[in-house]
Amino acid sequence: MTTATMDPPARVKAPRPGLRTSLRRSWDKYWYAWVMVAPVIIVIGVLVLYPLAYGIYLSLTNATEQNVAKDIGPVHIGASYDFVGLHNYWQIISGQDGDFYPRLEWTVIWTVSCVAITYAIGLGMAMLLNRPVRFRLFYRLALILPWAVPAFIGVFAWRLMFNSQYGVFNDIITHLGMPQQDWLGTPFAQKVAVIIVNVWCGVPFMMVATLGGLQSIPNELYEAAEMDGATPLQRFLNVTLPGLRPVTSTVILLSTVWTFNMFPIIFLLLGNNTTGDTDILVTYAYEKAFTGVSDYSGAAAYGIVILLILVAFSTFYRRQLKSEQV
Amino acid sequence: MSATTHRGPAATAPASRTGTSPRTRKYRPRGSRGRGASVALHATLLTASAVAVFPVLWIVFISLGPGSAWQQPSEVVHHLGLANYRFVLFHSSFPKWFLNSVIVAAATTLLGVLIAASSGYAISRMKFPGHKSLMWTFLITQMFPVAVLIVPLYNLMAQLDLIDTYLGLVLVYCTISVPFCAWMLKGYFDTIPRDIDEAGRVDGLTPFGTFWRLIVPLARPGLAVTAFYSFLTAWGEVAYSSQFMSSKHATLAAGIRTFASDQRADWGSMTAASVVIAIPAGIVFLLVQRHLVAGLTAGGTKG
Incomplete structure (x- = not known):
């Protein structure tokens, strides 16, 4: 199963002798394809690669809000920040800024638990929906609903429900005779809350993706397994899971990346009521860039570190998948 | 519930992966399931749907009340109105x-x-x-x-x-x-x-x-x-x-x-x-x- 998603990163080929002729020849041969991908290349080049290069440059300086170029009225003040080399990275990696490792630890916990729970629930729901059930369309629509609602609205709904004074959860449990809880009060409670909300938002995607995967598993496999006397559990382990592998590997990779970078849920659910304990790396970097005296260089360095972590993870992940498949 | 009756051959094809504890019961056609399994299935799906839908419905519900409705959700039913929307x-x-x-x-x-x-x-x-x-x-x-x-x-x-x-x-x-x-x-x-x-x-x-x-x-x-x-x-x-x-x-x-x-x-x-x-x-x-x-x-x- 060599799918293109499993392609290794293409290595840059060394230019062969006669660069111009070979360029001309390949232009003649491939111009059609290149023209068709040109818009995407331009968009990515201008809006992603250039800012990335600029971000890398910023991360090597000590730029903050105070010393970047700005216009105050008619007066133009030039940039006065300096090149500081890898200082920002050293601050982060050596743990001197005191925030990186705690944030990294929580980010990893957050990502792993969110992806694992979301995948488990998504797979479970997909397997239920894959059976002949009455009202299947109704269930499917209901279960996909969290995906159809923009994330920030879902988050606001949860925030309203978690509210310690007036939230519906407290109404329910006081009716059941239990004491009120401060759902978003302690850092631990906040962490649980953001995970719950993220799972709520993420399950529909998982469910839809795995449902399609389930439907693509040929029925004959199940029949053969049944003929051989496989129990339902054995059928699940030996037919369903292997059959789902192509879908699983893709959705897990995607949702790991998305969760790792999940910005709006944490940012909006907790607003300003956090102690900073619930910040994952991305929200921490965003706050660095936009609250107080904006620390552009520090935020950029954080961004690059996050990117490197993700690239390393996905490279490793795909290589692992490939070696297992052979 | 739905699938307790024996289904015709047309319905069995997509259903072959269900099979809830087939060995302990007496013969049952492929793709059908016991009443208990059906109840459990629907109960799970209903619960999950409720969890998925509830926050959204809650927002709709609160929005229909007066501006302070979120503080007394129980009051909303008595003061339904579109004041929030108008504002x-x-x-x-x-x-x-x-x-x-x-x-x-x-x-x-x-x-x-x-x-x-x-x-x-x-x-x-x-x-x-x-x-x-x-x-x-x-x-x-x-x-x-x-x-x-x-x-x-x-x-x-x-x-x-x-x-x-x-x-x-x-x-x-x-x-x-x-x-x-x-x-x-x-x-x-x-x-x-x-x-x-x-x-x-x-x-x-x-x-x-x-x-x-x-x-x-x-x-x-x-x-x-x-x-x-x-x-x-x-x-x-x-x-x-x-x-x-x-x-x-x-x-x-x-x-x-x-x-x-x-x-x-x-x-x-x-x-x-x-x-x-x-x-x-x-x-x-x-x-x-x-x-x-x-x-x-x-x-x-x-x-």
Whole structure:
């Protein structure tokens, strides 16, 4: 199963002798394809690669809000920040800024638990929906609903429900005779809350993706397994899971990346009521860039570190998948 | 419940994977299940649906009450009314934000899907130098955290005089949606047989003509999913729009925070606004939902 998603990163080929002729020849041969991908290349080049290069440059300086170029009225003040080399990275990696490792630890916990729970629930729901059930369309629509609602609205709904004074959860449990809880009060409670909300938002995607995967598993496999006397559990382990592998590997990779970078849920659910304990790396970097005296260089360095972590993870992940498949 | 009766042969085919404890009971046709299993199945699905739907219904419920309804949810039933909607629609900047969001989201969807589709097709059908690294780039681009791009993008947009313009925001959103869409669509195009392309070429269509006249209509499920994704991305994006757009051009996600983020949150308006915002997203969703499963898995797996 060599799918293109499993392609290794293409290595840059060394230019062969006669660069111009070979360029001309390949232009003649491939111009059609290149023209068709040109818009995407331009968009990515201008809006992603250039800012990335600029971000890398910023991360090597000590730029903050105070010393970047700005216009105050008619007066133009030039940039006065300096090149500081890898200082920002050293601050982060050596743990001197005191925030990186705690944030990294929580980010990893957050990502792993969110992806694992979301995948488990998504797979479970997909397997239920894959059976002949009455009202299947109704269930499917209901279960996909969290995906159809923009994330920030879902988050606001949860925030309203978690509210310690007036939230519906407290109404329910006081009716059941239990004491009120401060759902978003302690850092631990906040962490649980953001995970719950993220799972709520993420399950529909998982469910839809795995449902399609389930439907693509040929029925004959199940029949053969049944003929051989496989129990339902054995059928699940030996037919369903292997059959789902192509879908699983893709959705897990995607949702790991998305969760790792999940910005709006944490940012909006907790607003300003956090102690900073619930910040994952991305929200921490965003706050660095936009609250107080904006620390552009520090935020950029954080961004690059996050990117490197993700690239390393996905490279490793795909290589692992490939070696297992052979 | 539903499936206790013995079904005819037509119903058994898709059902063969159910089999709840078949060995302990006496013979039961494939695909049927006991009453207990049916009850459990429906109970689980109902619970899950309730969890999925409840927060959304709760917002609708609160929005129908008076402005302070969120403090006494039990009072809402006695004071049903549309006061919140009236305030949001006629006495706040909400319609302006709404319009801004519609413009930005529609433009992002159109632009994103168009350019993603053509490059997805090129990558799927034509072998050319750089096509593997392009796929890899699409994947990597998804990993860019907001924090690394937002400051440089802001500077870039400022240089181009695109801060606080629709075009600027649309372009920024394209950086999020285009790579994903191209990735998905490439996978979807892979599932369409190449014979169709060849037939088109034999009949004298150019490669682009083949793509536009034959493949695009066939790829509707895939296109629907990517359009849905682009639209939702633009419709609900918070970080960029709150930094890039002034209050005059604020989109919904940024504007609605002014209801909530102040010291005393105006949850009445918040909820009403949320309901109005969710409606277009819901409509788009209903239009594409039948394509979601097909489009998503083809793209996701064979990508």
